[in-house]
Amino acid sequence: MTSELLVAGSVALDTRDGPFGKVRETLGGSAVYFSLAASLIMPVKVVAPVGLDGAKRVAQAFSGRTIDVDLLQILDARTYRWRAHQEHGRNIDLGSSDNIYDSWEPTLPANFEGWAFVGSMRPDRQAQLMGMLGAAKLLAADSMLSYVQARPPEARDVLRRSGWFFCNEEEFSALGGTDPEEFRRQWWLQGLVVKAGPMGLAAYTEYGVVRVPALTNRPILDTTGAGDAFAGGMLARWLSTGGLPAGL
DSSP states (O other): OOOOEEEEOOOEEEEEEETTEEEEEEEEOHHHHHHHHHTTTSOEEEEEEEETTTHHHHHHHHTTSSEEEEEEEEESSOOEEEEEEEETTEEEEEEEEOGGGGSOOOOOOTTOOSEEEEOSSOHHHHHHHHHHTTTOSEEEEEOOHHHHHHOHHHHHHHHHHOSEEEEEHHHHHHTTOSSHHHHHHHTTOSEEEEEOGGGOEEEEETTEEEEEOOOTTSOOSOOTTHHHHHHHHHHHHHHHTTOOGGGO
């Protein structure tokens, strides 16, 4: 029987500008991007908070997909907001409003033992969820540069609890990383995925390194959410084929 897949993360209303133009309060967030990608391959459960002002958009985005929203909490609070400017495929964080995490108490399936991905969100809540998901067969997490810089102790607590960890090169450096394989061993990670934009990515594991090139023959309009979508596709595909090391 295939194990269950769960994502805990953010639902956001993003305001961004860049070469693609400008978007205002468009739906985003780590839980959204991960779920949309993973649901193309297998069912996924979502654990996240969303305000009354964003609930309808989430329902529309998830409609018709194998996404279980029973643990998506609709709160009487403003949905998480994030602002950014994009240059050369990278987002420059211009600030966020994350007060919704103050009134959110995450709820998880009883005795969850499947695969779980805890996407970027306010680090105190991310660390809390990592602790709550300690029984997961595979526990992965992602990072966000602004939160790593603002709350390094909580960010390192998330890293300490991870089996798999996803980050880009800037986040890797902000966490003190220099050599990926040494970093993986230092933090007792089963796997470390370092994303390098147009240079592709590398997954460092105890069995060796898997390198995946970027698709450079496609037009790039907006890279927001690419890392979360990649994690969703990777973990869903790997899990759906048995989750064995050789299947990575």
